Every structure is written in structure tokens, then in C-alpha cells.
Amino acid sequence: MTRRVALAVFVATTMVELVRAEASPQTVAAAAARSVVKIYGAGGVRGLEAYQSGVIMSPDGRIVTAMSTVLDSEGIDCVLDDGRRFEAKLVGVDPRRELAILSIAAADLPVLATASVRATAGTRVFAVSNLFGVAVGDERASVQRGVVAAVVPLEARRGAADAPYRGDAYVLDFTTNNPGSPGGALVDGQGRLIGVIGKELRATANGIWLNYAMPIDEVLRGCEAIDAGIASLPATAEAPAFDVRRLGIVLVPNLLDRTPPFVEAIAPGSAAARAGLEVDDLIVAVGPRAVGTRVGVEKEVGAIREGDPVRLALIRDGVVVECDLGPRPATETTP
Amino acid sequence: MLAAVVMLAAGVAHGGDVDPEVLAAQARRIAAVRRATPAAVSIFAGESGGGSGVLISRDGHVVTNFHVVQSAGPAFTCGLDDGVLRDAVLVGVDPTGDLALLKLLGDEFAHPAELADSDDVQVGDECFVLGNPFLLGTDLRPSVSAGIVSGVHRYQFPAGTILEYTDCIQVDAAINPGNSGGGLFDQAGRLIGVNGRASFEKRGRVNVGVGYAISANQVRYFLGMLRAGRICDHATLGATVSSSVDGRVVVSDILESSDAWRRGLRYDDEIVAFAGRPVRTVNAFKNVLGILPAGWQVPLSIRSSGRRRDLLVRLAAVHSEAKLAELAGLDRDAAEPPTARTTDADTPRSVRGLYERRAGYANHHFQVVERDRVAAAVVAAGRGLPRGPWTLAGTIEAGGEFRLELSDATASLDLPTGTSTLAAGDEFDQQPVPPGSGGLLPALVLWRRLVLEGPAAVGQTVYRGTAPGNPATFTAGARAELVDVVESSVAGVVARFFVGASGRVEAIDLWTRPDGDPCEVRLLYRDAAAAGELPVAIEARVGTVPFATLVVGPPAVPPEASP
Numbered sequence: 001m002t003r004r005v006a007l008a009v010f011v012a013t014t015m016v017e018l019v020r021a022e023a024s025p026q027t028v029a030a031a032a033a034r035s036v037v038k039i040y041g042a043g044g045v046r047g048l049e050a051y052q053s054g055v056i057m058s059p060d061g062r063i064v065t066a067m068s069t070v071l072d073s074e075g076i077d078c079v080l081d082d083g084r085r086f087e088a089k090l091v092g093v094d095p096r097r098e099l100a101i102l103s104i105a106a107a108d109l110p111v112l113a114t115a116s117v118r119a120t121a122g123t124r125v126f127a128v129s130n131l132f133g134v135a136v137g138d139e140r141a142s143v144q145r146g147v148v149a150a151v152v153p154l155e156a157r158r159g160a161a162d163a164p165y166r167g168d169a170y171v172l173d174f175t176t177n178n179p180g181s182p183g184g185a186l187v188d189g190q191g192r193l194i195g196v197i198g199k200e201l202r203a204t205a206n207g208i209w210l211n212y213a214m215p216i217d218e219v220l221r222g223c224e225a226i227d228a229g230i231a232s233l234p235a236t237a238e239a240p241a242f243d244v245r246r247l248g249i250v251l252v253p254n255l256l257d258r259t260p261p262f263v264e265a266i267a268p269g270s271a272a273a274r275a276g277l278e279v280d281d282l283i284v285a286v287g288p289r290a291v292g293t294r295v296g297v298e299k300e301v302g303a304i305r306e307g308d309p310v311r312l313a314l315i316r317d318g319v320v321v322e323c324d325l326g327p328r329p330a331t332e333t334t335p
Numbered sequence: 336m337l338a339a340v341v342m343l344a345a346g347v348a349h350g351g352d353v354d355p356e357v358l359a360a361q362a363r364r365i366a367a368v369r370r371a372t373p374a375a376v377s378i379f380a381g382e383s384g385g386g387s388g389v390l391i392s393r394d395g396h397v398v399t400n401f402h403v404v405q406s407a408g409p410a411f412t413c414g415l416d417d418g419v420l421r422d423a424v425l426v427g428v429d430p431t432g433d434l435a436l437l438k439l440l441g442d443e444f445a446h447p448a449e450l451a452d453s454d455d456v457q458v459g460d461e462c463f464v465l466g467n468p469f470l471l472g473t474d475l476r477p478s479v480s481a482g483i484v485s486g487v488h489r490y491q492f493p494a495g496t497i498l499e500y501t502d503c504i505q506v507d508a509a510i511n512p513g514n515s516g517g518g519l520f521d522q523a524g525r526l527i528g529v530n531g532r533a534s535f536e537k538r539g540r541v542n543v544g545v546g547y548a549i550s551a552n553q554v555r556y557f558l559g560m561l562r563a564g565r566i567c568d569h570a571t572l573g574a575t576v577s578s579s580v581d582g583r584v585v586v587s588d589i590l591e592s593s594d595a596w597r598r599g600l601r602y603d604d605e606i607v608a609f610a611g612r613p614v615r616t617v618n619a620f621k622n623v624l625g626i627l628p629a630g631w632q633v634p635l636s637i638r639s640s641g642r643r644r645d646l647l648v649r650l651a652a653v654h655s656e657a658k659l660a661e662l663a664g665l666d667r668d669a670a671e672p673p674t675a676r677t678t679d680a681d682t683p684r685s686v687r688g689l690y691e692r693r694a695g696y697a698n699h700h701f702q703v704v705e706r707d708r709v710a711a712a713v714v715a716a717g718r719g720l721p722r723g724p725w726t727l728a729g730t731i732e733a734g735g736e737f738r739l740e741l742s743d744a745t746a747s748l749d750l751p752t753g754t755s756t757l758a759a760g761d762e763f764d765q766q767p768v769p770p771g772s773g774g775l776l777p778a779l780v781l782w783r784r785l786v787l788e789g790p791a792a793v794g795q796t797v798y799r800g801t802a803p804g805n806p807a808t809f810t811a812g813a814r815a816e817l818v819d820v821v822e823s824s825v826a827g828v829v830a831r832f833f834v835g836a837s838g839r840v841e842a843i844d845l846w847t848r849p850d851g852d853p854c855e856v857r858l859l860y861r862d863a864a865a866a867g868e869l870p871v872a873i874e875a876r877v878g879t880v881p882f883a884t885l886v887v888g889p890p891a892v893p894p895e896a897s898p
Contacts, residue, residue: 024459025459025460025461025483026457026458026459026460027459028459029458029459029483030458030459033458083582083615083616131534131545132534132545134486134489134491134505134534134545135486135489136616136618137616137618138615138616139486139488139489139616139618140458140486140487142485142486142505142545143458143459143483143484143485143486143507144482144483144485144507144544145482145483145507146507174507174544175507175542175543175544175545176544178534178543178544178545
């Protein structure tokens with residue numbers, strides 16, 4: 001009991017000290033913005049921006065960002081705070097957390113210190129991102145200030161499916177999640193990285209747009225998973241497309257270049273039906289490789305050797321589901 | 336004991352034991368809001384809606400957005416924090432820069448906002464917004480929203496309209512419909528910007544933490560033109576720039592008719608600095624250009640063939656007068672003869688005697704007011720000068736002696752290269768004498784007439800607004816030395832007189848043909864010169880070519896007695 005009280009007193013006084021030790025907002029803003037990059041990729045059609053934000057995680061050019069359609073591009077560009085432009089390589093994605101790691105061929109990049117404990121409701125924070133794409137070249141990312149309103153799991157939807165992430169998020173009292181913001185930095189009063197701004201989401205209950213960030217401990221776990229290969233690998237560059245109808249999967253019609261791979265129908269008695277696929281499932285990975293489009297699914301299944309198992313990761317009702325469709329059939333020319 | 340700890344922690348959060356620094360910061364913010372509040376204006380524009388404004392002068396000038404006053408006519412009703420409704424009249428508009436100026440009728444206003452130097456604003460600075468969001472302030476008291484500066488020197492493309500926001504300040508303080516035209520203030524309560532735009536998208540027209548304010552420096556640069564009752568125009572260099580492969584900002588196209596071309600700017604020249612600010616990106620160039628009024632002459636530093644050169648360039652107008660009138664929503668005036676005047680019956684009762692419709696102006700009444708103000712200052716400063724002939728003689732810096740005689744009937748300038756003369760009634764455009772000067776003697780003749788007799792003696796005169804008094808030493812921001820400019824069209828020439836705060840004419844630009852280079856004359860006075868003293872030196876040049884510097888010395892011969 002005494003020890004617990006002593007600890008509580010220690011925590012309380014430490015908090016006061018931390019408040020006093022806060023750097024000036026100008027210093028925090030400048031330092032945080034140096035570690036935020038502008039990311040340009042696919043998109044540009046209404047409602048789908050072709051840009052977002054990212055945070056430098058290592059001096060040699062690892063960048064964490066949100067997994068999104070922006071990354072569905074042959075050429076992803078990262079522009080640093082000093083205006084230098086790099087072509088980025090997609091290292092991998094974590095579909096459960098909707099995180100991605102990019103890498104650029106740079107050295108001695110500024111990296112923010114990360115917070116070692118979770119922030120609590122009431123913590124004063126700064127969000128740093130290239131919202132609305134207002135900053136270009138060496139122009140500084142935008143800085144907003146607010147407070148962590150709550151630390152709770154997300155109750156959200158986007159498009160047809162809920163957000164797959166089920167862990168805690170920092171819900172914020174200011175409008176941080178604007179177009180272009182996903183992947184931006186959330187820093188505390190001392191400029192430590194405490195989270196990464198998530199994708200634009202609306203609350204399921206009332207349709208209100210959510211402002212939130214993923215806590216840095218979750219982000220780091222996502223990075224570890226990507227590095228360990230247990231999350232997902234990037235798409236295979238060249239593979240012959242495989243007609244997934246031969247597995248019993250009918251995907252939504254390929255109306256756009258980047259039609260999301262939603263399941264439209266399942267052939268009765270097929271491998272897909274036996275594996276438990278359902279209509280409206282969204283395929284997010286084939287084996288270890290993330291997919292975001294119909295064409296991507298066909299390519300990745302095509303890259304699996306004949307006889308090797310076809311394993312799919314799906315999002316169904318906001319939860320990631322894994323299915324094994326058994327050995328891949330031989331490639332045949334369609335009649 | 337555990338309970339005691341919990342109480343201690345709660346105390347930290349809820350006030351019993353608030354950090355004195357927090358309380359001090361709060362007290363500073365309250366003081367700043369108090370200081371700025373008397374300058375907050377609610378604008379009601381009848382059926383057109385309304386918005387916000389900021390009082391910036393003791394005589395009642397209120398700056399707001401053009402889009403707040405657009406198509407609302409010349410009369411407005413405004414409210415100040417004291418709860419009193421006042422009538423106001425439209426003074427000037429800047430459709431491109433989204434600025435407008437109104438004037439409150441009536442009293443002296445003791446607490447106008449102080450214009451800060453917006454180039455000093457940093458990302459992370461505390462700021463607050465005063466205004467009338469959603470026209471909520473039915474008691475005329477402004478709403479306050481606080482935040483920080485999110486970005487500086489932002490460039491915002493024209494949003495489907497002409498309203499291009501250049502060099503603006505981005506803030507996360509809430510800016511909503513109705514805040515347009517209101518003030519953005521720094522933590523000392525000084526005006527750093529005029530709120531006018533926000534990023535809205537799929538979430539509807541409400542604040543998403545991304546608002547933009549026109550910088551106080553842009554207001555500062557356009558204020559003279561707005562006070563002059565004009566429809567202001569923005570500037571073009573006559574050249575476009577783009578990023579080169581190696582990231583330099585280079586000239587990608589240039590008009591051979593532009594002043595910049597005549598000063599030597601060419602394709603592929605690198606732009607290094609412009610109007611007192613460094614240029615490293617195309618956006619930086621657009622930011623500098625976008626806040627400058629048409630007609631200004633400013634420094635431009637370039638790197639051309641590996642060599643750095645410092646030029647002075649004259650900026651042309653972006654739009655024609657007819658196009659400007661159309662943008663201002665005043666194109667109905669364009670069809671009328673320039674002398675057409677409003678009759679009292681056309682004018683709302685509240686602003687009768689304060690509004691005059693005329694082509695090219697938002698409100699010609701204030702053109703007359705400002706022209707008369709400057710004319711009175713010029714004449715007052717010239718009061719001690721001899722009414723008879725003026726004789727100035729001395730040495731030429733490049734060698735030799737000069738003798739200048741100016742009288743009502745004749746003028747002559749003796750130089751080692753010869754003597755030039757002019758007689759009253761000469762058409763000056765036929766006489767750009769001395770040869771090679773571009774018209775130094777006509778400029779000096781008009782100067783003497785203006786100083787002794789006022790604008791009526793130098794043909795048709797207009798007050799153009801303010802411009803850099805000495806473009807070669809132009810400094811951006813609050814330290815920019817801006818002087819009044821009066822333009823006269825007479826005897827086939829156009830002359831612009833640059834009038835300093837003392838009422839003294841400091842420089843003259845005189846064109847004998849509209850598309851050429853003017854004769855640029857600088858009149859230099861003793862540091863502690865009293866009113867009624869003549870200059871101690873006269874510099875003249877055409878374009879980049881110096882003509883002569885005349886240093887007034889002990890008279891070579893005693894001055895002749897006045898006839």
C-alpha cells in the first residue's frame with residue numbers, strides 16, 4: 001500500500017514537472033514538421049486524394065504512413081521538409097492496423113523521440129500533417145493544436161466495411177483527420193511522437209467524422225510485424241493474372257483501374273465456398289502480400305505456384321478473417 | 336492517504352493549484368482579446384448577408400473581404416463592440432486580393448487595431464480570431480476563437496474564382512462563414528491578418544481547423560490604393576517562372592514589352608530575390624508577387640550567365656480597367672462616360688455626400704478626398720519657397736557644371752553638352768529634354784508648378800495610393816517606406832510625384848510615351864531640411880542608364896534678383 005501511494009505521488013509530481021518542461025509551441029512545431037514528409041501517389045479523383053503524410057522513423061529513410069489507395073502506385077514520391085524529393089519503395093503493409101512502411105534512399109534524417117507511455121485524456125498535443133496538400137516542396141507541414149479527448153477503441157466505418165483496427169485510438173478534440181492528414185504525426189508538448197494520424201473515418205453510430213490517431217506503441221508493433229513478415233509483403237511486380245472464378249470467386253466488375261476487390265458472388269460447391277468466403281468480403285491480402293485492387297488479387301493468385309495453398313485475408317464486418325482455399329489449380333487458357 | 340493523492344492530482348487539473356505560468360498565459364490572452372475587441376466590426380450588408388471587419392484607423396476605416404461587400408451597394412450598417420450600430424460607406428475594393436475598405440461615419444474611433452508585421456509571424460504562435468461567425472453577434476459583440484498559426488507564406492490557388500490567396504497565414508482557430516473579413520490577431524492583440532478563406536470539403540461549410548488569413552502586410556501594401564477609392568489591381572512581372580531540373584526558379588517565359596525585359600531579364604535567368612524577400616521556390620515567387628499592387632517599382636535580384644545582378648522592375652497591371660470593373664461587379668459603370676456622376680437620388684440616404692460613382696473607382700468621392708489631402712500637404716511644404724524664378728547651380732558628379740532656371744514662363748538647363756529650354760505651353764512629349772534624359776526638364780517644370788500652385792496647375796491629377804518611396808532600398812513588411820503618389824496627365828506627358836510624409840516631393844517619374852521608360856528623377860534634401868528648402872541634389876536616369884547627378888553647390892554666379 002505504501003509503495004503504491006509513493007508511486008502515485010511520484011507520478012503526480014512527475015506530471016507537474018513535465019508540464020513545466022514543455023518546449024515552446026514554435027520549437028515543437030518546427031522540430032515535428034522536419035520529421036513529417038509529404039507523400040504523393042495514386043488518386044486524384046473526387047474523394048480520393050493523391051497525397052497524404054508520413055513520419056520519418058529512422059535516419060536512413062524508413063517512413064511510416066497510412067495504408068491507403070495513395071500507395072497503389074508504381075511511383076510513390078516522398079518530399080522532405082527541406083524540399084528534397086525521393087522515390088519511395090513500399091516495404092510492407094499491416095492491413096490490420098492499416099499502416100505501411102516506405103523506404104527512401106536518404107541518410108541522416110531527423111527522427112523524433114517517441115513517448116514510452118500512453119498519453120491520457122487531457123494531454124495537450126500537436127498534429128502535424130500535410131492536410132489538404134497545402135504545403136508543397138520545402139513548405140512546412142501544417143501544425144494544429146488540441147487535446148486528447150479519450151483513449152478508446154474506434155467505432156467507425158469507411159465505405160462498406162468498418163475500420164479493421166480494433167485497438168485503442170487517441171480520439172482528439174480538434175479536426176486532425178482531413179484529406180492529406182493520414183500518416184501525419186501526433187506529438188506531445190515536448191515534441192515526442194505519441195501517435196500517427198489515421199485515415200478519414202466516420203462514426204458508425206452518428207455519421208460524424210472522427211479525429212483520431214493510432215498510439216505510437218501500436219504503430220511500432222505494426223512496424224515490427226511488417227519487418228517480421230507476419231503482416232504482409234508488397235505486391236509482386238510481375239505475375240500473370242489468374243482468373244479467380246476458377247476458385248469460385250466472382251469479384252465486383254472491373255469498372256475502374258483500381259476497383260477494390262469486393263466479393264460479389266461465390267460459386268456453390270467451389271473452393272471459395274468450402275473455405276467460407278462470403279459475399280461482400282473485401283480481399284486485403286493474398287498470402288503475405290497486400291492487395292488493394294481486383295487486378296492485384298488476380299496477379300497475386302497468379303504468382304502462387306500451382307499446388308501451393310491459396311490463403312486470403314479478408315475484411316468482413318470490420319474484422320480480418322483468414323481463409324485457406326487449398327491448392328492453386330493449374331493455369332488454363334479460358335475457353 | 337490514497338484519497339489525498341487523488342485529490343492532489345485533481346487539484347492540479349482543476350484549479351486549486353494551477354501552475355502560475357498557465358494563469359499568467361491566460362491573463363495575457365484575456366488582455367490581448369480585450370485590447371483587440373474594440374476594433375472588431377460586424378458588417379451587415381442587407382440581403383447580401385454580411386460578415387466581419389477590422390477597424391484600422393481612428394477616422395473609421397474598416398478593412399474586410401471583397402467577397403463580403405460584393406454586390407451589396409455602397410451603404411452598409413456596421414456594429415462595434417459598444418453595441419452601437421453605425422452607417423458605413425464603401426471606399427475601395429481589391430477583387431483579386433479579396434480585400435475591401437469601408438469607412439464608418441461619425442466619431443473618432445479611439446481603438447483601431449495595430450497592424451503588426453506579418454512576416455514576423457511563426458508557426459506555433461498563439462493567435463485568435465474576432466468576428467461574427469454565422470452572424471451570431473446580434474448584440475454586436477464579436478465571437479472569439481483561439482488557436483495557433485499552422486502555416487505561414489501559404490499559397491492558395493484561385494478557388495474557381497479570382498480570389499487568389501497568396502502569402503497567407505494558415506491557422507487552426509475556428510474560421511466559419513461570417514468570420515470573413517474579420518481580424519486575426521497575435522498574442523499581443525495586434526492585427527496579423529484578415530480572415531477570408533478556409534478549406535472546406537466533404538464535411539460541409541464548417542470549420543475543419545484549416546483557415547487562411549490575408550497577411551497584414553498585404554493590407555499595408557494595398558491600403559493607400561483602397562483609401563483612394565479605387566478598384567485595385569494586382570501586379571505582373573511580365574514573365575512567368577518555373578522550377579528548373581536542379582530546383583532553381585528560372586524565367587520560363589517573358590514579354591518583350593515588359594519593363595523586366597527592358598531591364599535585362601531573359602529566359603532561363605534565375606530569380607534569387609524579389610521585393611526584399613528571398614525566392615527559392617515558384618510558390619515563394621508567387622507569394623511575393625501576389626501581395627504587390629500594380630504599378631510598384633521593386634528590386635529584383637537575378638543570376639544571369641553566372642553573374643548576380645540587382646535590377647529595379649516596374650510591375651504592370653494584371654487586368655484591363657474594363658475587366659477590373661467587371662470583377663468588382665461594377666461593370667455597369669464601364670458604359671458610362673468617365674464624367675458621369677451619381678445624383679443624390681441614386682445614393683442611399685445614409686451615405687449621401689460620401690459616395691460618387693465613376694468608372695474605374697469603387698467610390699470616387701474618396702479619390703477626391705485623398706487627392707486634396709496630399710495636395711494640401713504638398714502646398715503646405717512648399718509655402719516657404721520663392722514664388723519667383725528658381726535658380727539651382729552647382730557641379731555634375733561626372734564632371735562639369737550645371738545651371739537650372741525654372742520660372743512660370745520658361746525653363747532652362749545648362750549642361751556641358753548644351754542648353755535645353757522649354758516655354759510655357761510647350762507640348763512636353765515633343766521635348767524630352769535634355770537629350771538622353773527622357774524628360775528631366777519637363778519633370779522639374781511640373782514639379783515647380785505642383786509645389787507652388789497645387790494639382791490644379793498640373794493638368795488632370797489623380798491620387799494613386801502609396802508606393803515605395805525609394806525602390807532601391809525597399810524593405811518588405813512594416814519597415815517598407817511607402818509614400819503617397821499623385822499622377823498628373825498634362826501637355827502630352829504623364830508624371831508621377833512621390834510625396835513623402837513631410838509633403839515634400841521626393842521623386843518624379845515622367846513618361847513622354849506610355850510604353851517607354853520614364854525619366855526617373857530623385858530629389859535629395861538636406862537631412863534636417865526645413866519646409867521651403869530646395870533640394871541639394873537631383874539625380875536623373877532612364878531605365879538603368881544614369882543621366883546625371885546634379886549637386887547643388889555654392890552658386891557659380893550670384894542669384895539674379897527676381898523680376
